Amino acid sequence: PGYSLENNLKLFVSLIHSAKKSVIITNPYLVPEESLLGAIISVAQRGVKVSILNSEAMDQWMVGHAQRSYYDQLLKTGVTISLYEKPELVHSKYMVVDDEVAIVGSSNMDIRSFELNHECISIFYSPSIARILSKQHASDLTKSKKINPAQWAKRGLKSDLLDAIARLT
Secondary structure (H helix, E strand, C coil), X not given: CCCCCCHHHHHHHHHHHHCCCEEEEECCCEECCHHHHHHHHHHHHCCCEEEEEEECCCCCHHHHHHHHCCHHHHHHCCCEEEEXXXXXXXXXXXXXXXXXXXXXXXXCEEHHHHHCCCCCEEEECCHHHHHHHHHHHHHHHCXXXXXXXXXXXXXXXXXXXXXXXXXXX
């Protein structure tokens, strides 16, 4: 919040747009604002493999439902979304682009983290660090459930309504 330019958000968006092969996102709270959502959708539509890992468990009900309101849109563009199985909560916060660049830090991928919280991130232009985090993501995926887009679309009105209200709030 000491910087009015939303530096973390701009860094995330820029790196995602630069992806040529893959984007890996592990983050407990992914409630993307417009530019971040657009970047993820854009790279997925041009064939970049995007893998997102969130938690099945929700320690913050409102945020959990808000992030789920974006899943249908992301799934339709080919993004892979997996939920780390209950009761554990994945609380890692990192992103890897093309197994070359990694971001690790305290920032969630939501407006609160970008505009209000004092978040700190480190960026590593290091294939070796990027590979370590990619392997961790792959390991965490073995303890996760991959969302099936067809099943997700059939969740029902109650789930859709809760998610939509949380997103608006």
